[in-house]
Amino acid sequence: MRAAVLEAFGAPMPVRELALREPAEHEVLVRTVAAPFCSTDWLGWRAMRGKTPPVVLGHTALGVVERRDGGARGYGVGDLVVVAGTPQCDECFYCGIGRPDQCALLFESPEPVLATDDAGRPVRAAGGVGAYAELIVADRNQVWPLDSSLPATHLSLLGCGITTGHGAIVNVAEVRPGASVAVVGLGHLGQWCVQAARVAGAGRIIGVDLLAGRRTTAAALGATDVVDPTEHDPVEQVRSLTGGRGADVVVEAAGPEQAVQQAVAMSRRAGTVVLTGVQWAQGRVSLPQNAIAIHGRRILSCQNGQSVMSRDLARCVALMESGEYAAGPIVTAVYALDQINEALFASGEFRDLSGVITAFR
Ligand SMILES: [Zn+2]
Ligand SMILES: [Zn+2]
Structure with missing residues (x-):
């Protein structure tokens, strides 16, 4: 073969x-x-x-x-x-x-x-x-x-990006209707997170990415706001879109250490941060201790969106069939x-x- x-x-x-x-x-x-x-x-x-x-x-x-x-x-x-x-x-x-x-x-x-x-x-x-x-x-x-x-091209994404993005929002972050959600990194995974947040009823969905084309796609898929991190400090931009507090939920879907640090800083106190991005297998991230120990955040790992394929695959297919997931x-x-x-x-x-x-x- x-x-x-x-x-x-x-x-x-x-x-x-x-x-x-x-x-x-x-x-x-x-x-x-x-x-x-x-x-x-x-x-x-x-x-x-x-x-x-x-x-x-x-x-x-x-x-x-x-x-x-x-x-x-x-x-x-x-x-x-x-x-x-x-x-x-x-x-x-x-x-x-x-x-x-x-x-x-x-x-x-x-x-x-x-x-x-x-x-x-x-x-x-x-x-x-x-x-x-x-x-x-x-x-x-x-x-x-x-x-x-x-x-087939669409269905082929089910074993990685779709189930992971869906799971990040639904299984891991447990996004509730009306929640504010920021997604850092609008690659394929981030775009699925944006769609899943929309379907979950998030009130404000903020997409953050360096690339204008990816921000445009995210806006078409459900982001209510997009942030260009080169324009102005992205942490301040997200805070100013969320009443000065920071987002209820932040999903990091980029990988670099700085993106992880920004994701934590963009979340509000007692908020939820979902970390999906990786780069080097041995990579390390340093975070401010007060932000993760004192301010009540849930910092959650997200391998495969904590998907249970026997349950989640059919759900994702149904959402694709109905057009909710594009x-x-x-x-x-x-x-x-x-x-x-x-x-x-x-x-x-x-x-x-x-x-x-x-x-x-
Ligand atoms: Zn993959
Ligand atoms: Zn097993």
Whole structure:
């Protein structure tokens, strides 16, 4: 099968023929239909996320089940499925406490070997997916059936950006009607947070981003106000839009340390701050002690929006079907697998919100 392989950090990824390994009984063979190029993969390509080459990037996809041997999970050969970046094994400690975002399959096992290359080297699959490839061998615990006739490019965003943005607002921040919500960073994740905040009934939705085009998209998707941080101190701008207090909820969806610091400073006392952004795997953030220890803020982590895919996937699909969640403005380009490096640079240079790979042969 053909796959784009990260062979050396920072170098263009060649498309290679790989010898795919046989799926085990607990795994499913999926033919990739659409795979979004995620900004996380740009970081992985730059050696910021602890990947080990050779590796096939791409941690989520839409596909069709090609083969499966193991027990039931509600889908069979020929069915349309989402291969999600985060598994839900329903057996580990974390799944048992209702927190599959921390599933042991994701955090306590090494990235599996997917295939071997021409030189006989083992090639790993990022996040147990390796979506920039014709075929995916995924654990059955990260494969979910889908019943929707929406465009494949739109549905392909369900296993990462949509469920994470929806979950950040609904599951983690628990945004209430009328709340003020600021979103720092209007990349693909921030745009889903804006939409989810609108659907949750937020009163004021403030989008913060350096790029004018991204602010315009956010305004079209539900932001009531947009803030250009180069114009004037963004913390003061958000405070002045929220009665001088700061926002009830701030979602940080950018990554740099300064964005995290600003997100905390933009929240009101006893407000909620949701941290979704990452950059370096070993990155550190320093925060003012009074703001986090004395002023009553809830500072919350947000892996995969604390989604429970067995519950949240259908909700997100329904919101897409009804038009409440719009993927059209977020899918800014489509690519063939052979154009993987174009997708890579368009993501890294902030030209795409989500580019989607749709042709694999
Ligand atoms: Zn992603
Ligand atoms: Zn689990």
